[in-house]
Amino acid sequence: MDPRVPAITDRLGGTTGLRWFRAPGRVNLIGDHTDYHDGLVLPLAVDRDCVVAARTRDDGRVTVRSVEVAGEVDVPADGSDEPAAVEPAWGRLVAGVVRALAGAGRPPVGVEVALSSTVPVGSGLSSSAALEVSIALALADAAGFALPATELARACQRGEHLGTSVPSGVMDQLVALLGRASHALLIDCRTLAAEPIALPDALVVLVMHSGLPRTLAGSAYADRRAEGERVAARLGVAALRDALLDAVGEEPRARHVVTENQRVLQFADALRADDAAGLGSLLLASHASLRDDYEVSTPELDLAVELLVEHGAIGARVTGAGFGGCVVALVARAQVRAVASETVARYRAETGLDARAFEVRAVDGAGPLTAPVDA
Ligand code: ADP
Ligand code: MG
Numbered sequence: 001m002d003p004r005v006p007a008i009t010d011r012l013g014g015t016t017g018l019r020w021f022r023a024p025g026r027v028n029l030i031g032d033h034t035d036y037h038d039g040l041v042l043p044l045a046v047d048r049d050c051v052v053a054a055r056t057r058d059d060g061r062v063t064v065r066s067v068e069v070a071g072e073v074d075v076p077a078d079g080s081d082e083p084a085a086v087e088p089a090w091g092r093l094v095a096g097v098v099r100a101l102a103g104a105g106r107p108p109v110g111v112e113v114a115l116s117s118t119v120p121v122g123s124g125l126s127s128s129a130a131l132e133v134s135i136a137l138a139l140a141d142a143a144g145f146a147l148p149a150t151e152l153a154r155a156c157q158r159g160e161h162l163g164t165s166v167p168s169g170v171m172d173q174l175v176a177l178l179g180r181a182s183h184a185l186l187i188d189c190r191t192l193a194a195e196p197i198a199l200p201d202a203l204v205v206l207v208m209h210s211g212l213p214r215t216l217a218g219s220a221y222a223d224r225r226a227e228g229e230r231v232a233a234r235l236g237v238a239a240l241r242d243a244l245l246d247a248v249g250e251e252p253r254a255r256h257v258v259t260e261n262q263r264v265l266q267f268a269d270a271l272r273a274d275d276a277a278g279l280g281s282l283l284l285a286s287h288a289s290l291r292d293d294y295e296v297s298t299p300e301l302d303l304a305v306e307l308l309v310e311h312g313a314i315g316a317r318v319t320g321a322g323f324g325g326c327v328v329a330l331v332a333r334a335q336v337r338a339v340a341s342e343t344v345a346r347y348r349a350e351t352g353l354d355a356r357a358f359e360v361r362a363v364d365g366a367g368p369l370t371a372p373v374d375a
Pocket of ligand 1: 066067068069089090091093115116117120121122123124125126127128129131320
């Protein structure tokens with residue numbers, strides 16, 4: 001049995017009438033800061049997830065407790081509470097999703113929820129989308145309300161905007177829903193088409209947390225997005241996705257988006273061709289572009305990338321929003337333990353930061369869990 005189950009049922013006063021759901025975190029292999037420019041991304045859903053249990057309640061309230069974070073969220077199921085003002089603060093994501101689903105037509109059925117997540121918070125593995133999507137599944141189920149995955153992802157994204165005011169893209173929610181075991185997902189963030197691409201057996205996806213909390217990510221993120229949108233408007237295109245390299249060659253921010261979209265397609269080809277050398281150089285080119293053109297890296301993240309490669313990773317790059325958080329690397333399976341331990345030791349010695357590295361596996365996207373209590 002999942003060790004989180006007793007802690008969850010405890011908070012719900014027993015197992016009667018519970019329905020269970022899970023949604024995974026994700027790591028993005030390549031394609032960062034492209035999703036909100038209608039571009040391409042290549043993430044995988046990882047074996048860290050948010051598990052929720054829910055039962056309906058008849059007073060029209062949505063209440064949520066978290067095993068990891070204190071406080072009880074309590075909002076009306078019709079979404080009429082202002083999400084950005086909800087306390088405790090983590091409940092803003094919940095309230096945002098409640099409002100977004102109400103707006104999409106969900107009947108205001110009350111529900112009592114408890115959750116527990118193994119996705120590290122604020123690291124770039126999207127604990128937020130894991131929470132939003134798992135709650136959204138529970139809310140939809142309780143009200144007998146169904147939405148296609150792409151619309152559910154959009155509703156969760158809208159919920160995050162309502163709760164946090166950070167204008168994040170749709171990648172996290174979509175891969176949390178549509179991830180596939182042993183595969184990465186090539187997502188077109190304009191059409192929301194998602195194509196699973198098999199990951200080579202011989203390679204391991206290694207995530208290294210820099211030990212640096214993400215700072216300034218919200219405001220810098222919004223600035224980057226606005227900057228790109230201004231360039232797109234000037235060029236007369238709908239989004240930077242449509243800009244040609246020639247038109248943005250002198251503009252580092254836009255250049256990152258255009259070249260990163262190309263790298264995502266090349267990376268997908270290299271995966272299909274089992275071309276490890278190609279994968280490695282594309283990861284490094286992506287990191288250089290995020291560092292120099294998009295300027296979302298930090299000296300510590302740069303060092304982590306350098307040390308990973310020095311100790312044998314075939315390539316590495318900052319992943320997620322940047323400004324701290326995690327680096328992702330591809331490593332030959334036989335070498336992964338040595339690469340992880342040697343890199344972390346060197347990095348700790350040089351920075352004094354509490355870094356850690358862990359392997360992630362690609363898993364299936366979110367869905368119901370069948371009777372975990374009896375498992
Ligand atoms: P990331 O998505 O990269 O982990 P974010 O800042 O986008 O970082 O989301 C983290 C937020 O998600 C937390 O501040 C909290 O509001 C919410 N969250 C994630 N996991 C949990 C949890 N287990 N319990 C309560 N809130 C959580
Ligand atoms: Mg997030």
